[in-house]
Amino acid sequence: MKPVSEKRKVLNIERAAMLEETFGPREGWYCQFAIYCERFPDVIVRALDRAHHGEVHGHEILKRSRGGSITDPNNVALLCDFHNGWVEDFPLTAMKLGLADHARPISKTTQRINALNKKNHPGEAL
Numbered sequence: 001m002k003p004v005s006e007k008r009k010v011l012n013i014e015r016a017a018m019l020e021e022t023f024g025p026r027e028g029w030y031c032q033f034a035i036y037c038e039r040f041p042d043v044i045v046r047a048l049d050r051a052h053h054g055e056v057h058g059h060e061i062l063k064r065s066r067g068g069s070i071t072d073p074n075n076v077a078l079l080c081d082f083h084n085g086w087v088e089d090f091p092l093t094a095m096k097l098g099l100a101d102h103a104r105p106i107s108k109t110t111q112r113i114n115a116l117n118k119k120n121h122p123g124e125a126l
């Protein structure tokens, strides 16, 4: 198993606290996929893609690898294993539902700005 840095351990504790504060105790969590579908009734999602499977986890709407925060409640939705995978398989539809913000590649300009922000404000989430 990959070792977890001290900084990451602290962040994971912060994330667990945020998830419980936002969504309540883990035992009561349920997949929010249907809520997002209801919000955007014009987005077509096949009936077979609406069934839930597996455990429910916090899903980052803007991925960590794209600078998304894992501790910002506005960047997290609860999704089951199936719908976590579904977002990866159907990124454009997931974007229309507000469940993903990673289908679009990050431009060179944004990468430069993010790098500058990181340099000028170390430790600050982007």
Ligand SMILES: [Zn+2]
Residues within 6 Å of the ligand: 031, 032, 033, 051, 052, 053, 079, 080, 081, 082, 083
């Ligand atoms: Zn689900």
